[in-house]
Amino acid sequence: MQTIYLAGPEVFLPNALEVLANSKKLCESFGFRAFTPFDGEITEKLQLAKAKQIFEENVSLINQSDIVIANCNPFRGACVDDGTAFEIGYAYSKKKCVFGYVSDKRTLPEIVKSKIQTKPHPSGYAIDNDGFLLNEDFGNSINLMLEFSILNSGGNLVLGDLESVLQILKNRS
Template identity: 45%
Template sequence: MNEKTATNPRIKIYMAGFEVFRTDAAETGIRMKRLCDDYGFEGIFPLDKDIKPQPSKQETAKAIFEGNVRLVNKADVVIANLNPFRGAEPDSGTVFECGLAYGLGKKLYGFVSDRRTMAERLGPDTDPATGLYKDGMTVEDFGHPLNLMLSVPMTIVEGALEDALKRLSLDLRSSS
């Protein structure tokens, strides 16, 4: 694998996703970081920050936001869970982190459990006569599993975190 040299730290991966909302989020983060370690990477989980409750919810939210931005900045790569969260689309916080990482020039990987195109996935709720989704709007159809603003700059694999780690490892080996 094309890891950083011994004088530099291992490649750092920020794992964006809705796992932070799980009731066992801390334990899930530990498992995800161990999996990164198994592939020779250093995993960074969104809870890897020391955020103390602030005097108000708004101040606490701001501290969490600023902490996550610092963690994304620290990473070399972002791997995002882009599975649907509370609807047909990925978690909006995860999507923001992907955009931030793109703007910072980070490598982007994502994973989905269903890599069919958006048109295929949303087809059952799309009127075949008009092509309109049940909300009365058109469905983006560029042959991607997600909106083009995610699909174009990212390498998206079907599967889970481990599948994205395997793909990243393969890409790093083939680029050396």
């Protein structure tokens, strides 16, 4: 049975345990064994030591997985959750197949403009309130480093949800 690591910001939901348990059941219904960030062996430690242990356990779970499926929807802003971004990059570096899913396939500048305030700039690009140009208009819905990590791993960035990705994986088998 192939194993999947589920990456995404769901760990921050108030009902995270329930949401991730349902995601694992969904994976099982498609014939996959799923790991979530909560599946690591975390013991009671001081905060920094606990954080390091969470990191190490999540890396271990990715190492044990055949596939990583990442929720690439915007989190606390316009971009992918940074922990999820790391997990995508780490999985890519370990030659894992990575799939991502989004509910919005507009271009990244369009998504950014819908989430944060921007204004016109003489360069022709919009600029945000921190002084950064929105000049990464290559047609990607997420940062190009993440999207090409996904594509070059043999996976895909899917418009849909976890179930959409699982259906694609089932059809590949």
